[in-house]
Amino acid sequence: MPKTRIVITGIGVLAANGISKDAFWNSIFSGQSGIKPITLFDVSGHKIKLAGQINDFKPEDILGPKGLRTLDRSTKLLSCASKFALDDAKLVITEDNCSNIGFACGNTLGSVYSISEFDKEAIIDGPQYVNPAHFPNTVINSPSGQVSIRFNIKGFNATISTGFCASLDALGYALDFIKSGRIKTVLASTVEEFCLQTYLGFYRTGFLAAKEEICCPFDKRRNGITIGESSSCIVVETLEQALLRKAVIYAEVLGFGRGFDAYRMNKYSQAGRGLSLAINSCLDDAALKPEDIDYICAGANSHPDADLTEGKAINEIFSQSRKPYVSSIKAVTGECFSASGLLQLIASVGAMNKGIIPYTLNLREPDERIKLNYVMGSFKKAKVERVLINNMGPSGCNSSVVIGKYKE
Helix, strand or coil: CCCCCEEEEEEEEEECCEECHHHHHHHHHHCCCCCEECCCCCCCCCCCCEEECCCCCCHHHHHCCCCCCCCCHHHHHHHHHHHHHHHHHCCCCCCCCHHHEEEEEECCCCCHHHHHHHHHHHHHHCHHHCCHHHHHHHCCCHHHHHHHHHHCCCCEEEEECCHHHHHHHHHHHHHHHHHCCCCCEEEEEEEECCCHHHHHHHHHCCCECCCCCCCCCCECCCCCECEECEEEEEEEEEHHHHHHHCCCCCEEEEEEEEEECCCCCCCCCCCCHHHHHHHHHHHHHHCCCHHHCCEEECCCCCCHHHHHHHHHHHHHHCCCCCCCEEECCHHHHCECHHHHHHHHHHHHHHHHHHCEECCCCCCCCECCCCCCEECCCCCEECCCCEEEEEEECCCCEEEEEEEECCCC
16 A cells, blocks of 8 residues: 655744744744843743743734634744644635644643633632633643634644654644544644743753753753743645645655653653654654665754763664764754744754755854764755654653655
8 A cells, every 4th residue: 555645735933033934944044043031021030041932922913813812822822823834835724624624733831821820810819700711721732722713623633742742743643644544634733832830840940051051952061951932833734635736845744753761750861762762763654764864953952961862862873874964953942842843843844945954053062972963153055855853851752753855
């Protein structure tokens, strides 16, 4: 039975370094960081002052003013990314096709702020006085549900909550639905908002860069992550459906793999077995060999253990092949948790279509324990046919995706 070919036909993105795919790509390839002083809440009493927050976000300019009053930041961000993707794909949803379009969202921390505010109101005024209109925001699948309602998406609606890998896992979920023949088109999406609650959570557990407030993946100066926020959405559909619609095809999704390394909560396993399993499974799914990969868009986030673990996995798998170029975009976007994977994928689509590989901003002194074919100092002009995207998180989740240039 021939393999179902699945392609990307629409892209929507909102990140600290750009709102819209073109603004995002321009900053990624020029190394213009979106990490800036925090203004969404007061951090005067804390050491960490920088984050990848989205400024100048005006959802009413994108969605119109109707129906936004009771929606939280996560839902507004996701709705805007979805609108961008639908418009970019020129996908018109009607009663005739709405049941054959699905929505999958990767989201782990999106409800933290809403839950906190809802509970604060209940504690101060009493449970009987809470505003029932705000209750839906406390549910983790509320953003995806609201998007499906707004755009009349009826095929299926799913929220995937697997931590740092959730956006790639949401894409994997979408691919499974399409490959099984149950649906033709899916909006694979993700969102993570930046708020005081997530800031303090990561601040007090020691994940943030505090010794020196810098995000420098693979650099020996790295000492922790810099928080970011983002929302993105891609339209994935069968090649047959895309050709029928005469859609612009950005890339083809060639393979997906995951691996769980049961180690311990909030810690990265130094062995890297879970990521190695994810990469190997992804290459097998794509029927590719390590030497077929031109570029690796790494999940490296400037955490001392995470970068070392990923470097070990890459060196293990690509030790006998030509060394693919490697870079991380997180010094530009910040670590966006669930949402980082799709940002990396969108950056990789740009790399393939423009023939430019983004460089790792702030990488000046590579860790001598991680010997990779880095892109550093400036972007690299190169022919990019196939890209491997990695995501990994503390507590064991690992996911990888391979995308390639579309060829008839």
